[in-house]
Amino acid sequence: MRFIIREQEYEKLVAAGKFRYETKGNSTGETESWRLTRLSKSYRLLRVDLDARKTADKCSTLYHLALGPGWRPERLKFHHFARSGEIIGDLQFDEEVVSLYRNINDHRLEDEEIISDGYRFWLPSVIGFALLLGGPVTTSSRTLTLDRKEDFSLVQRQVNIERKGSKVVAVTGRNVPVQQYLIDWNSETIRLWLDEHDLPVMLEQSDGFRAIESQYIRYEV
Numbered sequence: 001m002r003f004i005i006r007e008q009e010y011e012k013l014v015a016a017g018k019f020r021y022e023t024k025g026n027s028t029g030e031t032e033s034w035r036l037t038r039l040s041k042s043y044r045l046l047r048v049d050l051d052a053r054k055t056a057d058k059c060s061t062l063y064h065l066a067l068g069p070g071w072r073p074e075r076l077k078f079h080h081f082a083r084s085g086e087i088i089g090d091l092q093f094d095e096e097v098v099s100l101y102r103n104i105n106d107h108r109l110e111d112e113e114i115i116s117d118g119y120r121f122w123l124p125s126v127i128g129f130a131l132l133l134g135g136p137v138t139t140s141s142r143t144l145t146l147d148r149k150e151d152f153s154l155v156q157r158q159v160n161i162e163r164k165g166s167k168v169v170a171v172t173g174r175n176v177p178v179q180q181y182l183i184d185w186n187s188e189t190i191r192l193w194l195d196e197h198d199l200p201v202m203l204e205q206s207d208g209f210r211a212i213e214s215q216y217i218r219y220e221v
Contacts, residue, residue, distance in 0.1 A: 018215035
């Protein structure tokens with residue numbers, strides 16, 4: 001797994017995983033590795049490596065997200081590599097404003113979004129849905145995320161969430177209790193399974209795409 005900022009000695013690993021991406025049962029060649037570490041009692045760091053270097057796109061994205069109490073996002077750094085160039089981003093969260101700074105092939109862009117009480121931010125990745133579904137879940141939420149198809153621009157989306165049934169599934173050879181959620185926005189619909197720590201273990205889309213946990217590590221989450 002690659003990092004923007006490497007883990008320090010004082011960080012404590014609390015959870016980690018790796019998702020294998022599939023389409024209709026066939027590997028896409030892309031994987032998503034992630035690690036969650038604790039800095040103090042209330043602060044954590046989430047590192048994500050979306051590695052698609054073995055696909056036709058030959059791209060990849062690294063995220064480094066600082067989280068405060070209650071999984072509140074504090075600051076996100078990201079670095080996207082593609083054949084067309086690089087995008088380096090810095091997303092900063094204040095009480096009422098979220099500021100995004102991007103360097104796209106050395107061209108600097110700055111954007112701001114006014115946020116309202118109760119909004120939720122989520123990363124455009126499988127583990128990123130943990131920010132959307134962690135804690136009390138409402139049936140409809142105003143959210144903020146990054147649009148990977150539009151050079152990681154900030155977008156606000158109204159997301160509908162439906163809690164489905166719970167069951168036990170096999171994850172890397174062990175039985176894990178999970179809760180299923182149905183999430184939709186615009187024309188997108190996904191099914192997501194979270195474990196008892198409110199961390200995703202599997203995702204499915206209606207077009208046949210699946211992300212399956214192939215490495216499952218949980219300590220003191």
